[in-house]
Amino acid sequence: MTKTIRDESTASAFWGAVNTFCALDDVHVIADAPVGCYNLVGVAVMDYTDAIPYLENLTPTSLTEKEIGSSGSTGRLQEIIRELQPEGKRLLVVSSAESEMIGSNHTAMLKQHYPDIHFFNSNSLGENEWTGRDRALAWLCTTFIEEGPAPPVEPGTVSIIGPTYGCFNSPSDLAEIKRLIAGCGLKVQHIYPFASSLEEIAELRKSEVVVVMYKEFGQQAAELLGRPFIQAPFGLKETGNFIEELGRLTGREEEAAMFIREEKATTLKPVWDLWRGPQSEWFPTVRFGVAADATYAEGLKRFLADEMGMQCLFCHTSPETDNNKLRESLQKEQPQFMFGRMPDKIYLAELDAKTRFIPAGFPGPIVRRALGTPFMGHAGTVYLLQEIVNALYDTLFNFLPISRSAPEPIRNEPEVPWTAEANKVLETIVSKAPFISQISFGRELRKKAEALALKEGHTTVTPELLQRLG
Numbered sequence: 220m221t222k223t224i225r226d227e228s229t230a231s232a233f234w235g236a237v238n239t240f241c242a243l244d245d246v247h248v249i250a251d252a253p254v255g256c257y258n259l260v261g262v263a264v265m266d267y268t269d270a271i272p273y274l275e276n277l278t279p280t281s282l283t284e285k286e287i288g289s290s291g292s293t294g295r296l297q298e299i300i301r302e303l304q305p306e307g308k309r310l311l312v313v314s315s316a317e318s319e320m321i322g323s324n325h326t327a328m329l330k331q332h333y334p335d336i337h338f339f340n341s342n343s344l345g346e347n348e349w350t351g352r353d354r355a356l357a358w359l360c361t362t363f364i365e366e367g368p369a370p371p372v373e374p375g376t377v378s379i380i381g382p383t384y385g386c387f388n389s390p391s392d393l394a395e396i397k398r399l400i401a402g403c404g405l406k407v408q409h410i411y412p413f414a415s416s417l418e419e420i421a422e423l424r425k426s427e428v429v430v431v432m433y434k435e436f437g438q439q440a441a442e443l444l445g446r447p448f449i450q451a452p453f454g455l456k457e458t459g460n461f462i463e464e465l466g467r468l469t470g471r472e473e474e475a476a477m478f479i480r481e482e483k484a485t486t487l488k489p490v491w492d493l494w495r496g497p498q499s500e501w502f503p504t505v506r507f508g509v510a511a512d513a514t515y516a517e518g519l520k521r522f523l524a525d526e527m528g529m530q531c532l533f534c535h536t537s538p539e540t541d542n543n544k545l546r547e548s549l550q551k552e553q554p555q556f557m558f559g560r561m562p563d564k565i566y567l568a569e570l571d572a573k574t575r576f577i578p579a580g581f582p583g584p585i586v587r588r589a590l591g592t593p594f595m596g597h598a599g600t601v602y603l604l605q606e607i608v609n610a611l612y613d614t615l616f617n618f619l620p621i622s623r624s625a626p627e628p629i630r631n632e633p634e635v636p637w638t639a640e641a642n643k644v645l646e647t648i649v650s651k652a653p654f655i656s657q658i659s660f661g662r663e664l665r666k667k668a669e670a671l672a673l674k675e676g677h678t679t680v681t682p683e684l685l686q687r688l689g
Contacts, residue, residue, distance in 0.1 A: 225542040226562035228582060230385070233315045233343035235351025235436075237277060238384035239359075240311050240339075245416040247276045247308040249299055251292050251323055252315035271384045278303065282317055292323050300333060309417050310336045316343040337362055347538050349512070352383055353436035356412070360443040364421045369445055373425045375469060376408040380423075380441055381432025381451075383412055387515065387580045388587045388594055389432075395596040396430060396451050399458070402478040403465045411440075428468045433514045435538075451595055453518025455490070455526050458597050486597045490604060498608050502528050505607065507556040510535040510545055510563050511580035515594060519558050519579065522600060523607075537580060549574075556607065575610045635669040637680045644682045664688065 233252070240248045280295045296312065303310060310333075312325055319342070326338045339358060341351055377400050382389045397407050408426050409415055423429065429448035431437040441448035447468050452461035459479060466475025483491075493499060507529055509516045513536040524531040532554050535545055546566045549557075553572045557563055558579035567574050578585040579594070593599040637645075645668075649661040667688055668680045677684060 225546070226565070228540065228542070228560050228562055228580075229538045230348040231316060231341075231343045232346035232348060232351025232354070233313065233341040234385065235346075235348035235383075236313050236339060236341045236355040237274070238271065238348070239352050239355040239412055240313065241274045241276050242383050242412040243416055244414075245308055245418065247278065247303055247306060247310055248274075249296065249303070249310060249312045250277060250279045250315055251282070251296065251312060251318035251325070252279045253282045253317055274384075276308065280318075291321065292318060293325065293328055296325060296328075297332070300336065312336060312338045314338075314340050314343065319344050348385070349435035349538060353439050356380065356437060356440040357443055359412075359417070359420055360423075360440050363417050364424070364443075369424045370421075371425070372427050372446075373408065374427055375405050375471075376426045377405050377428045377430060377465070377469075378409040378411060378423050378426035379407065379430045379432060379451075380411050380437040380448075382410060385581065386433065387512065387578075388592060389413075390588050391590050391593045392451070392595040392599070393432070394590040395593040395598045396432065398598070399452075399462060399596055400430070400465065402482070403462060403469070404471055404474040404478075405465065405469060428465060433512070434517065435513050451514075453514070453595055453599065454522030455487075455597070455600055457518075457521070458595075458600075461596075482597050486601065489601045493604055493608060498611070501608075501611055503530070505529040505556065505611075506532050506552075506554045507558065508532045508534070508548070508554040509579065510537065510540055510557075510559040512537050515558070515579050518594065519603075522603065527604070556610065575614075577606060577610075633673070635672045635677070635680055638682070640682045641668075641680045641685050644685050648685075 233250075237248060237250060240246055278299055280292045280299060282292055282295075300310060312329065314323065319340075324338070324340065329336045329338050339355065342354075343351075346354070379393070379396060379400075382393050393410065393413070400407055405428075409419055409423055411420070411423060424444050424446060426444075426446055429441045429444060429446045430451055431441050431448055432451045434450065438448070449461060449464050449468070452458040462475050462479055462482075463472075466472040505523075507519075507523060509519045509531070510533075511519070516534050516536045520531050520534045523529045532552055533545075533548055537560065542562055545563070549563075549566050549570060549572065553567075553570070553574050555574060557567060557574045557576050559576065560578075560580045561583035564576045564583070567576055578587075591602075593602055645661065645664065648664065664685075668685050671688065672678075672680050672684055675684075
């Protein structure tokens with residue numbers, strides 16, 4: 220039976236590979252792909268965001284009907300190689316869904332004529348962008364690190380694996396992880412593939428510790444390096460453990476302990492202030508939902524629900540999410556906050572929900588290039604709580620009586636009585652709305668029901684009439 224996929228929110232492995240390889244500054248990628256794949260990054264998924272710049276180091280073979288139907292793309296690929304070789308960059312050839320459909324595999328040709336140029340089969344038809352990134356990072360390690368004994372480790376150095384084009388909030392979260400590493404008295408040696416090159420991949424093995432930014436990808440490459448590695452943290456407990464583990468692995472336990480004490484007195488002070496203040500009384504009433512990549516979906520749930528005591532109604536990871544079921548969940552129970560992607564914002568708009576939407580993943584027309592919007596680490600806990608409390612204040616502001624310059628006309632409409640059954644239905648509907656807005660929501664719904672009753676000539680508000688309001 221055919222399954223309909225609603226609002227695809229994950230790109231293919233081709234784009235995962237391209238967004239990985241193009242981040243290396245000494246690489247030029249040749250995509251065995253149709254016209255357009257060199258500047259419109261993302262098609263239905265990663266468009267309209269400046270997380271991905273114009274990729275000047277990406278050139279397509281520009282497959283046409285001729286190459287697909289008869290000649291293949293080998294001839295065109297060789298022409299492009301000759302054009303690009305004078306640039307002096309290392310060339311990598313990547314397959315696309317279209318080239319895979321016609322069985323284009325240039326490994327043998329490249330080995331014979333261009334032994335310094337490597338072919339990466341992206342498996343675009345079989346894998347998503349996250350597995351594509353994971354395999355691309357590991358492939359770079361196995362391809363460009365020569366076999367032999369590992370070089371001597373440089374004490375006090377840490378390398379970070381993960382930041383690639385197309386990762387939500389990457390600049391800001393990367394800045395926070397670098398801050399935490401520096402706070403332990405350690406030096407960030409390499410950021411792979413950002414701020415790296417093919418020549419530096421082998422240098423990753425000199426790092427005393429490796430930090431993997433994302434849960435979706437990077438662990439395979441870290442294992443190949445043969446160095447101790449730890450996962451970038453989300454929330455209070457994880458971040459504390461992260462700092463302690465950095466200290467233990469590098470023999471700087473005292474520096475790590477001192478840094479944690481400093482963090483509690485400085486970076487984390489706003490968290491304690493909010494926790495001790497009246498705002499914390501709202502936290503148990505806050506109901507939220509999450510739909511994002513695994514790092515952010517699981518991290519938000521752990522921090523906001525497990526540590527801050529808020530109610531998580533649902534938590535979906537993008538590659539596994541059934542958007543039809545997610546939309547149904549939003550229809551049944553609307554969260555006060557929705558951390559999500561553009562599809563989720565669309566569903567909320569369709570339902571005329573009172574939910575506050577907070578971007579937490581791509582796709583979406585959202586700019587996340589500033590360094591002051593972290594979700595990870597200690598700074599991330601402050602930023603997230605700040606966003607939530609400010610939104611709660613916004614909600615309260617809407618309850619304030621405002622004296623308008625032009626007073627609304629007084630309407631002397633007769634009161635319409637409610638049946639007991641209708642009042643019970645109203646209570647059930649209102650209970651599903653975000654807690655802090657239930658009063659205004661119920662008042663608005665009551666006005667609409669009474670207006671509809673008067674319009675249609677009913678003498679009472681019944682459950683049937685109330686349910687017609689949606």
